[in-house]
Amino acid sequence: MVNVCIVVLDAVRAANLSCYGHSRPTTPNIDSVADESVVFERAISPAPVTLDSTASLFTGLYPGDHRAGQRGTLDVDVPHLPELLADAGHETGAVTTNPFVTPGFGFDQGVDRFDAVEHRFERGMNVRKFFNEHKHLPSHRRYLSFLRASLDRNFLSHVGNGLQFRFELFGADDDNGATETTRAATRFFDDASEPWFLYAHYSEAHMKDVRHLYKLPRADRYRFVDEDRVDDVGVQQHPDGEYPADSMDVHERLYDGSIRYLDRHVGRLVDDLKERGEWDDTLFAITADHGECLGEYGAMGHGHLYEPGVRVPLVVKPPAEMDEDPGRRDGRVNTLGLYATVAELVGADADHAQVPSVFADHEHVLTQDYSGSWSWSRYGDDTAGQHALYVDDLKLIRQGESVELYDTTEEEFEAGPPLSDHPRREELVETMDAYLDSFDESTESIDRIDVDESASQRLEDLGYL
Structure with a gap:
């Protein structure tokens, strides 16, 4: 039997990892893991927001079917990923700092030990x-x-x-919970009987409404930029109008500092597993719940279907018994396929999963955003759901009757303006229609969610309430 560890780096886009070609050395530890892993060059998140994307990872369903954001909780009649592992004989754990990925939102199903890291007086x-x-x-x-x-x-x-x-x-050790998350993860390794499953979720790269946007130790915050320059350009979380180029550059340098800090924590998890002699027998996956826009296209943060908002890292170190050779794969995949990947690894039934294993061919890749229909959230604005469909090197973004078609050939971001006339446009529109027709449209969005004061404070810090 093998162990499974999935590490999610909240709001980390693939383009800013050095193992994905970024110019700054943001991820030396992840780079080392990548050398012995399968690195997916074009991985797409199933949603550009945490609640829906993580619910997809836990259920194997597209957001269009689980509708966690509209329901206000993860409540669908399919086995959650930890349940699959528990039924296969694994001890299961979860350690998270994001208030959505907590028992209050339904993510504890099948989890033996759940550590939701807190940062305030209850x-x-x-x-x-x-x-x-x-x-x-x-x-x-x-x-x-x-x-x-x-x-x-x-x-x-x-x-x-x-x-x-x-x-x-x-705050715990002057960060946004990473230190305590890593401690809790290693405690789980100490106590768990093999085989085990752990989901670990880190949030340092998620923008917060605090000075300079990211909560990190000082040396890490200013690793790639001088503090005086940060003060001079006026970096913002929600700029009015177009983000000045100088501010965008400084903002990205701060963002890179947060990724470098997260990389250190990933390295600690890897070192710990190696010291225990469990590394070779562990499937170790590094990914993100969604990406992040830092001013591109006039967009800031997440909840956007442009490439910076949905193209995420996916580095999968297979266990020794798995017949997958390390290397880079340039075919596009949906990270929601991790559900089927893990199910196949442990011999579990996952026939309901809507996306195959990440190691299989993904003919089409779909990502969806329903956050405009979250009436309980400040995101909610009664707008139609947004959907992006990838077919070959084409990307169709659709919201209601509005359609944009892009070429994504060998580009970190969309290549140029939308294609106004393309021979495959109608084909992609029809494929998108077929997907949307298959989803349950009966879900009604709730008006409020019931969470405790701690979760409410943290959701507000992250801009959801």
Whole structure:
């Protein structure tokens, strides 16, 4: 029996890893793993947002069928990935820092040990929400109102959350949870009986509403850029209008620093498994839930179907018993195929999976975004779902009646403007229609989600509430 470890680097796009040709040395440890792995040059996430893409990885279903974002939870009648492993005799664990990938959103099904890393006082109020609701007041009155609202038995927790909100205090080792995630992962390795399965989710590359966008130790934050330059150009999370080229360059350098920091944690997991003598018997996959736009196409962050938002790394180190030779593969694949990959490895039934193993040919690749219909989220705006279909080197992006066709030949991003006239345009539109007709359109979006104060605070920090 083999072990399985899936490492997800939140909001990390493939183009910024050095093993994918990036000019800065962002991923020396991942590069070393890549040397003994299958590296998929053109891997696409099934969705450009965490909740839907991770739900796809856990179920083997496209977002169009599980509709986790609209339901507000992962609730479909198929075995979750950890359940497949548990039924095959694996001890299962999950360690996450993203508030979506938690038991509250239905991701604990089949997980023996779930560590959702926290960064605040559980009993304290959602301070960001409080101040947003009182932003119409003068500054001194906002603080006075906060103190008055804090005068109850949880006073110390309220004040602690206030200090964290204002000064970013009490964070774990001055990062966004990576240190504790790695500790929890190695504790799982200590305690688990072989064979085991671990899902580990890191969030340092996800933009936060804090100074300089990424929460990292100082040396890592400014690894690729001087602090003075960051202050001078005014890097922003949500710039108004077109992002100036200088700001975009500095922003990407900060982003690269976060990836380099994550790479160090991946290296620690790899070293730990090697020291235990378990590396050779472990399928070790490194990927991302989605990519990130840093000003390209006038887009910032994720929730976009352009290449920076959905093209992600996929590095799969096969176990010794698996008949897959290391090397680079340039065929396009959907990372949702990891579900079938793992199922085949352990001999589990995954007939419901809508995408084959990443080692199989993917004739078409589909990615979907329904976040505009998340009425419980600030993302929600009643817009039609967006879909992108890849066929050969063509990419069709569709939202309602709006259609854009791009050439993606050997490009990190879309090559040039949309193709206004192409002989295969109608063929791709018909293929897209066939996919969309196959999905269940009956799901109604909920108006609110019920999460505890901790999850609410973290979702708000990440811009979802």
